[in-house]
Amino acid sequence: MTDMYTKAVNTGLGKTVAAKLGLPRPALLRRHQPGATLTVGPVLLVADAASATTATAVGGVLRGWGLDVTDRFEGSVPDRGPEPTNGHPTHESVAAAEGETRWGAIVLVVSEVARPADASAAVLALPKALKRLAPHGRVVTVSRAAAPGDAPELAAARRGFDGFLRSLAKELRAGATGNGIVLADGIPADHPSARAALRFFLSAKSAFVDGQLLTVGSADAGHVESAQAWERPLEGKVAVVTGAARGIGAAIAKTLARDGATVVCVDVPAAGEGLARTANAVRGTALQLDVTAPDAGERIIEHARTRHGRLDVVVHNAGILRDKLLANMDPARWDSVVAVNVEAQLRINEALLAAAARGDVDGLRIVSLASTSGIAGNRGQTNYGFTKAGVIGHTEATAALLAEHGGTANAVAPGFIETDMTRHIPFVPRQVARRVNSLQQGGQPVDVAEAVAFLASPLAAGVTGQTLRVCGQNMVGR
Ligand code: NAD
Numbered sequence: 080m081t082d083m084y085t086k087a088v089n090t091g092l093g094k095t096v097a098a099k100l101g102l103p104r105p106a107l108l109r110r111h112q113p114g115a116t117l118t119v120g121p122v123l124l125v126a127d128a129a130s131a132t133t134a135t136a137v138g139g140v141l142r143g144w145g146l147d148v149t150d151r152f153e154g155s156v157p158d159r160g161p162e163p164t165n166g167h168p169t170h171e172s173v174a175a176a177e178g179e180t181r182w183g184a185i186v187l188v189v190s191e192v193a194r195p196a197d198a199s200a201a202v203l204a205l206p207k208a209l210k211r212l213a214p215h216g217r218v219v220t221v222s223r224a225a226a227p228g229d230a231p232e233l234a235a236a237r238r239g240f241d242g243f244l245r246s247l248a249k250e251l252r253a254g255a256t257g258n259g260i261v262l263a264d265g266i267p268a269d270h271p272s273a274r275a276a277l278r279f280f281l282s283a284k285s286a287f288v289d290g291q292l293l294t295v296g297s298a299d300a301g302h303v304e305s306a307q308a309w310e311r312p313l314e315g316k317v318a319v320v321t322g323a324a325r326g327i328g329a330a331i332a333k334t335l336a337r338d339g340a341t342v343v344c345v346d347v348p349a350a351g352e353g354l355a356r357t358a359n360a361v362r363g364t365a366l367q368l369d370v371t372a373p374d375a376g377e378r379i380i381e382h383a384r385t386r387h388g389r390l391d392v393v394v395h396n397a398g399i400l401r402d403k404l405l406a407n408m409d410p411a412r413w414d415s416v417v418a419v420n421v422e423a424q425l426r427i428n429e430a431l432l433a434a435a436a437r438g439d440v441d442g443l444r445i446v447s448l449a450s451t452s453g454i455a456g457n458r459g460q461t462n463y464g465f466t467k468a469g470v471i472g473h474t475e476a477t478a479a480l481l482a483e484h485g486g487t488a489n490a491v492a493p494g495f496i497e498t499d500m501t502r503h504i505p506f507v508p509r510q511v512a513r514r515v516n517s518l519q520q521g522g523q524p525v526d527v528a529e530a531v532a533f534l535a536s537p538l539a540a541g542v543t544g545q546t547l548r549v550c551g552q553n554m555v556g557r
Contacts, residue, residue: 120183272541322397324353376430478544494550
């Protein structure tokens with residue numbers, strides 16, 4: 080549910096009053112609807128001359144999706160030979176064609192920029208275009224990851240685009256977002272996972288993902304891209320979602336089912352009614368299970384394999400809060416949060432890794448719910464912050480172990496999401512928590528679910544060990 084304030088400032092009178100008083104005016108975000116267009120308008124593809132070949136590949140991907148793309152490849156490559164004569168339109172020739180266009184997206188390809196001074200050619204093509212970015216528009220950067228052996232000037236340029244993107248995202252308005260794809264060394268821009276990340280960032284599925292960078296590594300998705308693969312990427316797959324009785328977990332179950340998965344919904348017996356409701360809604364099965372049970376992992380694997388014949392995706396979503404200042408912390412509050420939020424995930428992952436080693440599961444996707452509290456910390460949440468940072472830590476470590484079996488492990492870190500968990504926060508801090516992000520509102524459970532579904536999809540095989548924040552670019556943390 081959209082909060083009352085966001086609704087109010089999107090009515091005629093509310094809009095005027097908020098503008099006069101200089102109050103935040105959060106936009107009603109555009110969210111995924113079946114059959115809706117990928118972007119809200121044509122795409123402007125901008126690159127510096129050195130990145131022109133990479134940008135041409137990106138342009139091919141965008142055009143392959145039926146998007147209307149205008150290229151603008153800027154500048155020459157200093158001391159590195161003549162500008163490529165690849166027949167692309169010049170700045171002047173496209174300027175006329177652009178006319179009054181409202182861009183649905185601007186894609187900036189800067190993967191081959193070799194030193195900070197070379198960034199200006201492409202970057203300074205953006206100011207005019209940004210004024211023409213449509214409401215709910217998208218900016219996506221495609222840059223290259225800094226690597227340990229990089230020359231200092233190359234490392235500065237590569238890392239520079241991280242700060243550039245995060246700052247630019249904070250300047251966008253009217254539901255527009257900015258996110259970045261960072262290609263690992265040797266990864267082409269049209270790598271299947273780069274395409275999947277590009278599509279996710281361009282789409283309405285990433286409505287509450289803002290100011291984030293995803294690195295695409297080497298794993299080959301081994302998956303053919305097709306309209307069917309985009310619509311139902313999890314067709315034939317079996318997914319387990321813990322804490323599925325309500326809130327974010329229920330939304331994840333529904334989104335994975337929408338994407339074609341058969342879903343096993345897990346929750347504690349006390350939440351049996353909600354659990355049955357979700358399981359019925361997704362035509363999946365319900366497994367009443369406390370994830371802290373010592374044999375939880377084995378029971379999950381057994382249920383998925385005996386009832387559905389396989390196991391492809393596990394989403395560790397079950398989580399609890401027991402907030403207290405550390406000065407007042409008691410063992411029950413600390414221990415219960417550690418047991419549910421991180422120890423249970425670790426124990427279940429051990430069982431999953433053992434199953435992968437036996438060949439019982441193959442190409443497993445694990446997605447774990449972290450939190451921005453585990454990145455930036457939060458007063459009264461030493462226990463929760465400890466566990467959620469722990470999730471990020473074990474995700475990185477598990478990714479390396481799962482890679483041997485063709486699997487991935489990633490985390491999603493929500494910021495403020497409108498659920499029962501956040502409904503209990505007192506009024507004033509709740510209002511403040513909602514507004515302190517670039518989109519000036521709380522996210523919806525489905526926003527988290529869309530990020531989970533993207534990471535769980537076969538095409539995201541090259542994205543692993545990462546934490547994707549779904550927080551509207553919360554003004555906290557790194
Ligand atoms: P919620 O409290 O609404 O739902 C959590 C679900 O987990 C409930 O159905 C509960 O019964 C289940 N659960 C709790 N302990 C369990 C156990 N031992 N075994 C099995 N199931 C158990 O929470 P939510 O807001 O939907 O959050 C879901 C996840 O997202 C949690 O991990 C939470 O920490 C994380 N998160 C939420 C927010 C937010 O703003 N809501 C922000 C950051 C992170």
